[in-house]
Amino acid sequence: MVGLSMRYSRTRAGDMFLSSTAVVMAEVVKLITCLILVYVEEGNFEKFYKTLHMTIVKQPIDTLKVCVPSLLYIIQNNLLYVSASNLDAATYQVTYQLKILTTAFFAVTILRRSLHTTQWGALVLLVIGVVLVQLAQTVKTQLPSGIEQNHWLGFSAALSACFLSGFAGIYFEKILKGSDISVWMRNVQLSVLSIPFGLSTCFLQDSSIIRKQGFFFGYDLFICYLVVLQAGGGLIVAMVVKYADNILKGFATSLAIIISCIASVYLFDFHLSFQFTLGALLVICSIFLYSHQPKTASLDKHTSAEK
Numbered sequence: 249m250v251g252l253s254m255r256y257s258r259t260r261a262g263d264m265f266l267s268s269t270a271v272v273m274a275e276v277v278k279l280i281t282c283l284i285l286v287y288v289e290e291g292n293f294e295k296f297y298k299t300l301h302m303t304i305v306k307q308p309i310d311t312l313k314v315c316v317p318s319l320l321y322i323i324q325n326n327l328l329y330v331s332a333s334n335l336d337a338a339t340y341q342v343t344y345q346l347k348i349l350t351t352a353f354f355a356v357t358i359l360r361r362s363l364h365t366t367q368w369g370a371l372v373l374l375v376i377g378v379v380l381v382q383l384a385q386t387v388k389t390q391l392p393s394g395i396e397q398n399h400w401l402g403f404s405a406a407l408s409a410c411f412l413s414g415f416a417g418i419y420f421e422k423i424l425k426g427s428d429i430s431v432w433m434r435n436v437q438l439s440v441l442s443i444p445f446g447l448s449t450c451f452l453q454d455s456s457i458i459r460k461q462g463f464f465f466g467y468d469l470f471i472c473y474l475v476v477l478q479a480g481g482g483l484i485v486a487m488v489v490k491y492a493d494n495i496l497k498g499f500a501t502s503l504a505i506i507i508s509c510i511a512s513v514y515l516f517d518f519h520l521s522f523q524f525t526l527g528a529l530l531v532i533c534s535i536f537l538y539s540h541q542p543k544t545a546s547l548d549k550h551t552s553a554e555k
């Protein structure tokens with residue numbers, strides 16, 4: 249959904265907004281939401297202020313640890329806009345699904361999680377399934393005149409985003425599960441650091457345009473919706489990583505793609521092709537294959553991952 253909306257926002261006619269500012273605005277929306285959630289968790293203003301002070305100001309090293317994913321997510325989100333501007337929707341979405349494999353790679357190397365051969369097989373099956381599903385719904389967009397695309401730039405941006413997504417996701421999972429700081433508080437730390445990083449990107453990339461046309465040039469209701477959608481997506485990612493893990497997130501998003509396509513059959517008369525059905529079956533098989541493992545082995549895996 250975010251991917252398609254991003255692509256639409258970069259290809260529609262009319263004044264073009266600056267994507268670097270949209271990335272910062274999504275961080276601002278997340279920060280405000282998480283501050284409200286931390287306040288609700290704490291119950292009153294005094295406790296709220298104390299927790300913020302204790303976590304952010306009094307533990308500078310811990311806050312600095314969060315610098316890594318916050319910088320990486322800002323770069324990743326900017327790269328996703330580059331990719332959505334330069335690749336058609338299907339190629340962009342398909343390429344970005346390779347993050348499932350980069351995530352598994354970093355889960356094994358950083359979290360020392362061990363995967364069975366069947367689980368690796370399931371991941372590969374998942375990627376093939378998602379690729380088939382995405383390609384089955386290719387919609388060619390007619391670009392308004394004046395919008396140029398550079399396929400290789402878009403492709404390299406999407407590939408780099410896959411690596412950043414995998415690494416940042418696993419790194420964030422490690423710090424989230426390695427302490428008892430709440431997920432909302434972690435996200436406050438993340439956004440507090442991301443906002444200055446994001447603003448630097450804006451001014452390094454687009455300072456002359458911002459000075460001439462303003463920070464919010466080209467914003468309308470759709471861009472506000474896109475910003476809120478991206479912020480909401482980020483918060484859901486944080487919750488999934490907290491209560492499950494990054495690899496399961498890959499399976500969940502793939503299933504969500506299929507469910508939304510099946511819903512489109514009823515809502516928008518979407519036609520289910522053979523390719524789509526095959527892709528969907530592969531995704532469903534991969535989910536069973538991935539979770540099929542002896543109970544004791546699964547326990548071992550989780551205890552070693554928590555260490």
Ligand code: C5P
Pocket residue numbers: 278321322325347413414417420435438481482483485486
């Ligand atoms: O595609 P992927 O799952 O890597 O997307 C991660 C997205 O979630 C990024 O846009 C990132 O900004 C956001 N995120 C977040 N808070 C977290 C983790 C990720 O907002 N704790």
